[in-house]
Amino acid sequence: MSGFNPxxxxxxxxxxxxxxRALALGSETFLLDRVAEDLADRLAAVKRRFAIAADLGTPTPALRDALAGSDMIGRLFAFGPAERADVDAVADPEVLPFAPESLDLVVSALALQTVNDLPGALAQIRRALRPDGLLLAAFFGSGTLAELREAFAIAESDTLGGISPRVAPFADLRDLGGLLQRAGLALPVTDVDRVVVRYGDPLALLHDLRRMGAANPLTHRRRTPLLRKTLARLFEVYAERFADADGRLRATFEIAWVSGWAPHESQQKPLRPGSAKARLADALKVPEGKLPGGG
Structure with missing residues (x-):
C-alpha cells in the first residue's frame, strides 16, 4: 500500500x-515454522511438479527452507516485505508484480491475513497462475486469539467504559471458499487447524505476539498507551476464564488453509443439470413423488 486509506x-x-521491532527483539517463529512444515507436507500430497513458484508475503525464510530441495518445484522466488533479508523482490500483496499466466504455483504462510483487499489479492493471484496452476496458502483465521479478544473487551469495558479494536478481524473460514470462487479459482478447498499454546501468564503471550510482529496493526487502534489498571484487569479476566487445571493459560491460533486451481480443461467439472443417468427415486427405492420429506 503506497498511501493511507481511511x-x-x-x-x-x-x-x-x-x-x-520483532527482528530487533529476536523473532519468535515457532508458529510460522510449524505452518511452513505443514504446507510442505500438503504440497507433497499433490504429486506433480511446478516449474515456477512464488512464495508470497511469508515474513521469514521458513517456507523457502521447508521447500528447499523439493523435486516438485523447479524454481521458487520469494516476494515479501523489505524486512525479510532473502526476498528476491519486495512486494506488497495488495499490488502484485506478477505477469499474467507466469506462475505454476503460489504459496504463502501467515501473510494474507493482513491484506486489506483480500478478494483483490486472490484475483491477482488467479491472473498470475498458468492454467492448472495452484494456490496453497495458510493465514490466521477468525478464531485466532479469541481468548485475548474477550479478555481485552471485558477489561476495557470495566476500566474505561468502552472497548477499542485490539485483535484483528481475520477472515472467517465459511467465507473463504466463496472468495476463492469469486476470484475465478476452481476446485476450492478450505480447512482449519487450531493450535492451542499455553502460557504461564498473559504477559508472556503479549511478548510472543510482539516477537512474531503480530501486535495490534489496526488502523483504528487506540493510540494511547495501555493503562496499568486495564492491563491488571486483563490479567485477572484471562486467568479467571482461560486457565487450565494447572494454572497455565490457553491461547488459540486458528490456521485457515485455502487451495484453488487456475481452471484447466483436464480438471473435474460438475455435471450439467439434467445429465444424470439414474433417477433419485430409483436410487432410494421409493415410488416417484414419495421421496423422504417430499410429502
Missing part, C-alpha cells in the same frame, strides 16, 4: 514497524 482495516506502516 477505509483500510490494517495500517501498512504499523505492520512494517511491527516486523522491524
Amino acid at each position: 477505509l483500510d482495516v490494517f495500517d501498512a506502516r504499523a505492520l512494517a514497524a511491527r516486523r522491524r
Whole structure:
C-alpha cells in the first residue's frame, strides 16, 4: 500500500514497524515454522511438479527452507516485505508484480491475513497462475486469539467504559471458499487447524505476539498507551476464564488453509443439470413423488 486509506482495516506502516521491532527483539517463529512444515507436507500430497513458484508475503525464510530441495518445484522466488533479508523482490500483496499466466504455483504462510483487499489479492493471484496452476496458502483465521479478544473487551469495558479494536478481524473460514470462487479459482478447498499454546501468564503471550510482529496493526487502534489498571484487569479476566487445571493459560491460533486451481480443461467439472443417468427415486427405492420429506 503506497498511501493511507481511511477505509483500510490494517495500517501498512504499523505492520512494517511491527516486523522491524520483532527482528530487533529476536523473532519468535515457532508458529510460522510449524505452518511452513505443514504446507510442505500438503504440497507433497499433490504429486506433480511446478516449474515456477512464488512464495508470497511469508515474513521469514521458513517456507523457502521447508521447500528447499523439493523435486516438485523447479524454481521458487520469494516476494515479501523489505524486512525479510532473502526476498528476491519486495512486494506488497495488495499490488502484485506478477505477469499474467507466469506462475505454476503460489504459496504463502501467515501473510494474507493482513491484506486489506483480500478478494483483490486472490484475483491477482488467479491472473498470475498458468492454467492448472495452484494456490496453497495458510493465514490466521477468525478464531485466532479469541481468548485475548474477550479478555481485552471485558477489561476495557470495566476500566474505561468502552472497548477499542485490539485483535484483528481475520477472515472467517465459511467465507473463504466463496472468495476463492469469486476470484475465478476452481476446485476450492478450505480447512482449519487450531493450535492451542499455553502460557504461564498473559504477559508472556503479549511478548510472543510482539516477537512474531503480530501486535495490534489496526488502523483504528487506540493510540494511547495501555493503562496499568486495564492491563491488571486483563490479567485477572484471562486467568479467571482461560486457565487450565494447572494454572497455565490457553491461547488459540486458528490456521485457515485455502487451495484453488487456475481452471484447466483436464480438471473435474460438475455435471450439467439434467445429465444424470439414474433417477433419485430409483436410487432410494421409493415410488416417484414419495421421496423422504417430499410429502
